[in-house]
Amino acid sequence: MRNQVHLLALLLVVALFLSGCAVAASPAPDQPLPELLIQASEYAYDVPDRIEAGLTTVALENEGELAHHAQLARLPEGMTPEAWLGLMQENPPAAIQAVTYVGGPGLLDPGLRQEVVLDLLPGTHLVVSFVFDAEGVPYLAKGMVKPFEVVAPSTAAKVQPIESNGTVELLDFSFILPAGIGAGPQVWEVVNEAQEIHEIMVLKLADGKNLHDVMAFLQTPNGEAPYVNLGGFQAITPGESSWLKLDLEPGEYVVTCYVPGAETGDPHFAMGMIQSFTVK
Numbered sequence: 001m002r003n004q005v006h007l008l009a010l011l012l013v014v015a016l017f018l019s020g021c022a023v024a025a026s027p028a029p030d031q032p033l034p035e036l037l038i039q040a041s042e043y044a045y046d047v048p049d050r051i052e053a054g055l056t057t058v059a060l061e062n063e064g065e066l067a068h069h070a071q072l073a074r075l076p077e078g079m080t081p082e083a084w085l086g087l088m089q090e091n092p093p094a095a096i097q098a099v100t101y102v103g104g105p106g107l108l109d110p111g112l113r114q115e116v117v118l119d120l121l122p123g124t125h126l127v128v129s130f131v132f133d134a135e136g137v138p139y140l141a142k143g144m145v146k147p148f149e150v151v152a153p154s155t156a157a158k159v160q161p162i163e164s165n166g167t168v169e170l171l172d173f174s175f176i177l178p179a180g181i182g183a184g185p186q187v188w189e190v191v192n193e194a195q196e197i198h199e200i201m202v203l204k205l206a207d208g209k210n211l212h213d214v215m216a217f218l219q220t221p222n223g224e225a226p227y228v229n230l231g232g233f234q235a236i237t238p239g240e241s242s243w244l245k246l247d248l249e250p251g252e253y254v255v256t257c258y259v260p261g262a263e264t265g266d267p268h269f270a271m272g273m274i275q276s277f278t279v280k
């Protein structure tokens, strides 16, 4: 009996040794991307205080009763979040120009979730809302701004490469969408090829509604929206690119950009940056 126990113990040691060898001999598997989860409600964001730099899935969960987005912006070196908020009160155009827009999950109806993939650089960041209420008060002024720190990574993580199903180009003032957009989960690379900052919001149209109904509602919001705010990708600085994850059902969609024009202040959709597409 005693010998049998020893034999079992020996076999166990050999098995552990062999399995250890097998793991050590094969290349390290790719890690899934780290996730930065942002939860939005009226009128606050819940977001971790710090995250390591590098490719990151940034997810927005709308736990509120109104549509919300999560604009991520990197502050210039040496500027504190308090200093930026002070500048925002004294000179809003200067505050808006002071930061680098790195994207983020786009405008999303309650109960929905949107993921984007960003390559975060070290520095102090803000998650901030540029949505306005019906009286013209920005959600930012109601508390929807939260700083977080992106720190240098402790180890060089080997992460999955990002495979995209197509590219969307943001231009002054139009979109070039991926050709032949199909149903199901997909990843679009978003590239700002323009001179101004841009975003791409994705709207799923209600049955029987079209682009003209969307334009009419955007210009004069009245009654129920003829669409669902499905998310999208927030404003990104010219020359930068990132990734937008979508899971599309068959139907009619509109993409649009709400960023105000640098010269006139008119929203980009009023300058032509709005387009429909069909998923079969």
Ligand SMILES: [Cu+2]
Binding pocket: 173, 197, 198, 199, 257, 258, 259, 268, 273
């Ligand atoms: Cu735009």
